Amino acid sequence: MAHKIAVLSQKGGTGKTTAVRHLADVFRRSGLDVLAIDLDPQGNLSDYFDVEPSVEPTIGDVLTGRATAAEAVHDGIIPSNLSLAEAERRHIAAVLHAHDGDVPRAAAVLGVARSTLYKKLRVMGNETP
Ligand SMILES: Nc1ncnc2c1ncn2[C@@H]1O[C@H](COP(=O)(O)OP(=O)(O)OP(=O)(O)O)[C@@H](O)[C@H]1O
Ligand SMILES: [Mg+2]
Numbered sequence: 001m002a003h004k005i006a007v008l009s010q011k012g013g014t015g016k017t018t019a020v021r022h023l024a025d026v027f028r029r030s031g032l033d034v035l036a037i038d039l040d041p042q043g044n045l046s047d048y049f050d051v052e053p054s055v056e057p058t059i060g061d062v063l064t065g066r067a068t069a070a071e072a073v074h075d076g077i078i079p080s081n082l083s084l085a086e087a088e089r090r091h092i093a094a095v096l097h098a099h100d101g102d103v104p105r106a107a108a109v110l111g112v113a114r115s116t117l118y119k120k121l122r123v124m125g126n127e128t129p
Contacts, residue, residue: 017044028076035073038080041088046079055079060087092120 005023007016020036027034038045039059046053051074057067060083072078092110099105107117 016040017048020045021048024076034076036077038077039084040080041082041085043079043081046077046081049075049077049079051075051077051079053081058083060084063087064090088120092117 007020007023009016017040024034024036036045036049037059041060043051043053046058055074057072059072059078059080061067062069062072062078063084064087069078092106095109096103096106099109103117103121104114107114110117
């Protein structure tokens with residue numbers, strides 16, 4: 001039976017990547033099959049797993065439909081790089097477009113706080129209140 005463990009925190013530098021790295025290592029040493037998935041465009045977990053930064057496909061390709069998850073597994077990890085930020089930007093733009101630019105509605109659909117979406121929109125260079 002498969003178990004999923006998600007490690008997340010909005011706050012930076014709190015040990016998320018380190019925790020995942022050690023959990024994966026300990027579980028593997030215990031004989032369990034472990035698939036790590038790096039969902040941070042910084043790609044730090046992928047670095048820890050010694051994945052080449054230029055490797056393809058990555059989680060960004062999976063989330064944009066260019067590859068299957070199985071195709072994106074490299075030595076026990078689905079790696080990430082900055083292309084994930086681009087995939088996220090495209091996804092947000094598509095959801096916003098589908099909701100006629102209604103940011104509160106798009107935030108609800110994406111399951112994020114409006115403030116988070118406003119921040120991302122600022123990064124995208126759009127005008128936001
Ligand atoms: N238990 C710990 N004790 C001391 N230092 C730690 C511990 N866990 C992590 N660190 C150190 O804290 C720093 C941040 O850790 P890490 O990169 O895992 O955080 P993060 O939450 O993934 O950061 P980011 O938000 O940038 O992704 C690193 O230098 C790491 O070596
Ligand atoms: Mg991290």
